[in-house]
Amino acid sequence: MIKNKTMTEIPNKFTSELTSILGKKYVYAEPEKLEAYNFDGTEFRYLPGLVVEPETTEQISQLMKLSSNYRIPVIPRGAGTGVTGGALAIHGGVILSLLRMDKILEIDDISMVAKVQPGVINFEFQEAVKEKGLYYPPDPASYETSSIGGNIAEDAGGPHCFKYGTTRDYILGLEIVLADGTIMKTGVQTRKGVVGFDLTNLIIGSEGTLAIVTEAILRLIPLPGKTITLLTSFPDILTLTGSLSAITRNRIVPAALEFLDSNCVNIVRDKIPIKIPTNFSTLLIIDLDGEGNELERQIEVVGNICIDNGASDVLIADSSQKRKGLWDVRRKFREIIKENTNFKRGEDVTVPIRQIPALIQNCEKIARKHGFVNYNYGHLGDGNVHVNLTHQEKNVQIVQKSELAAREIFELSVSLGGTISGEHGIGITKKDFLDPDQRSGSRQNRFVHLVPCCSTIAWQHHHQNRTSHSVLA
Ligand SMILES: Cc1cc2nc3c(=O)[nH]c(=O)nc-3n(C[C@H](O)[C@H](O)[C@H](O)COP(=O)(O)OP(=O)(O)OC[C@H]3O[C@@H](n4cnc5c(N)ncnc54)[C@H](O)[C@@H]3O)c2cc1C
Structure with a gap:
């Protein structure tokens, strides 16, 4: 359903000036083209007034000057996979698609840095650096489709951020365009640099509200030797989080630590290559990476810790095919839940790791109180839990109840020392819920x-x- 709050009027003169900057081919006003840009990863639809696809930073600078003169909103857009509505044209205006700026400009395997345009797709970049024996760890579940520019704007995280950090940890410098068209460089191309204020970090995670990212200098690390995946199940979330501290006490940092709660496990039992006993309801996926004996040590120690802490059995997925099968289930879990229900509201609250059991137990209570079935899964190692409220009916009352429940979940998360979003950002869907975080x-x-x-x-x-x-x- 299309529902623009207001529709900014776009004068013909503005469109013709824009056309002379970008060329007729890259300024779209046809209804079918506008419709193709009215969505993102939310269920909302907002129609833009124009869509433009620039190819250079200079063109973006001119577009911004022109738009600020005419006071027309510009909404930067990468691949449109965002799940909080940040790339939607809620007031109409211009959608600025960055997908034509999709070049990997340089991969320097000696300095271990790369320079890319914002429209490069995360997966394509990962593959390109892998060929040179290098690794770019930020891997949102949407990595096959989302853009580096969108990842920077959201400070995207992913399963492997537990060991390696989020997008923020891999951005050394940026080229940006401000609202008045000023082109600016921030940060450095070196692995160290302390001169001036850290504007790069101000822009990362600013969701396109402060500037448009037109180029990024990314930090790379050597590709880990080998990665294996362990799969195991626990009786409950408490025993599972208990294993985590035992693992780190043994000087092991898993590359990824992802969990699925009992409701999630029930809908994927037949999709995963391990038989889970019925009384073992919480699933843990662990990635370990390294070389030779050290990797063997990690597998043995982690396996033993899991069993000692009450895990059912530990399955090792050591071939790339088995690993892919497992990770596909985890990465597509958002869609799997959607297929099983008519209404789904997902939040990505984050709490200190020791508070995960309290968060999950209380989220279940909140969900039950408001009549929802609750699915929790996510990045255990980061305390980042995807809390999903689902219902078999979808109507206005259900939506309103989900707002009440979401507010209680946000308050709960903040009261446990956490935050209302670990990676998805605020966008339009969470801006009315910022107050619990602000109070903290x-x-x-x-x-x-x-x-x-x-x-x-x-x-x-x-x-x-x-x-x-x-x-x-
Ligand atoms: C199935 C699925 C799984 C997901 N899993 C994860 C996950 O594991 N971790 C995670 O963090 N997120 C996840 N997401 C959310 C989303 O993929 C990320 O937020 C991603 O970083 C968005 O990238 P994008 O290119 O699609 O950006 P878009 O959706 O196009 O834009 C997102 C925001 O960034 C701004 N923006 C885009 N490009 C620029 C630019 N060049 N300069 C300035 N602002 C810009 C937009 O204005 C908007 O506010 C998932 C989404 C889906 C649909």
């Missing part, structure tokens, strides 16, 4: 205080004969 003094709140503070510093430097630009850059 988290990043959003500190940002509000920081902005006036930054302006004061910039002003002072400016008046000490330094330009505000050099201070901020």
Whole structure:
């Protein structure tokens, strides 16, 4: 259902000036083209007034100057897989598709850095660096389709972020275009660099609200020797989280640690290559990587810890085919839940690891209270739990109840020392729920205080004969 709140009027003069910047071929106003850009990974649909596909940073700069003169909103868009509506044209305006800027500009295997345009697809980049024996770890479950620009804008995470960190940890520098068309470079091309304020980190995770990312310098690491996957099941989430501290106490950091709760397990029992006893209801997927004896040690120690902590059995998926089968189930879990229900609302709250059992037990209670069936799965090692509320009916009352339940889940997460989103961002779907996070003094709140503070510093430097630009850059 299309539901624009307001529709920004686009004057003909604006369209013709834009056409002279980008060429007729890359400015779309035909209804079928606009419809092709009215969606993202949410169920919402908003029709843009125009869609443009620039090829260069200079074109984006001119587009931004023009749009700010005419006060027309511009919405940057990568692959449109975002799940919080950030790439949707809620007020119409211009969708700026970055998918034509899809070149890997450089992979330097000596310095272990790469330079890419924002429209490069994560999977294609991973494959390209793998050929040079290098590794780019950020791997959102959408990695086969999502863009590096979108990953940067959302600070995307993924299963392998437990050991290797999120997108933020792999961005050294950016080229960005500001709302007034200013082109700016942030950060460095080196693995170290401390000069000036860290504007790169300000842009990462800013969801396209501060600037358009037009180029990125990415940090790479050597490709791990070999990766194997262990699959095991536990009686409950408490015993499962108990194993985690035992694993790290043994100086082992698994490359990935993903769990599925009992409701999830029930719908995938026949899709996974392990027989799970009926009284073992929580599934754990563990990736271990390394070389030779050290990898063997990890497998033995982790396997024993799981069994000692009450796991049923430990299955080793050592061939790439078996691993792929397992990870496909995990990566497609969002879709698998959707296939089994008529209504689904998914949140990605994050809590300190020791609070995961409390989070899950209380989410189940909240879901039950509001009449939902609750599916929990996600990145155990990061405390990042995908909490899903589902219902066999879909109507206005169910949607309203899900809003109440979501608010309680957000309050719960924050009260446990967590946050309302670990990787999906705020977008349009969570902006009315920011207050619990803000009350807790988290990043959003500190940002509000920081902005006036930054302006004061910039002003002072400016008046000490330094330009505000050099201070901020
Ligand atoms: C099946 C599925 C699984 C997913 N799994 C994960 C997961 O495991 N981890 C995770 O973190 N996310 C996950 N996501 C969410 C989504 O894939 C990520 O947020 C991804 O980073 C979005 O990339 P995109 O290219 O699709 O961006 P889009 O959806 O096009 O845009 C997302 C946001 O980024 C902004 N943006 C896009 N490009 C730029 C740019 N160049 N400059 C400035 N702003 C820009 C947009 O304005 C928007 O606000 C999943 C989504 C789906 C559908």
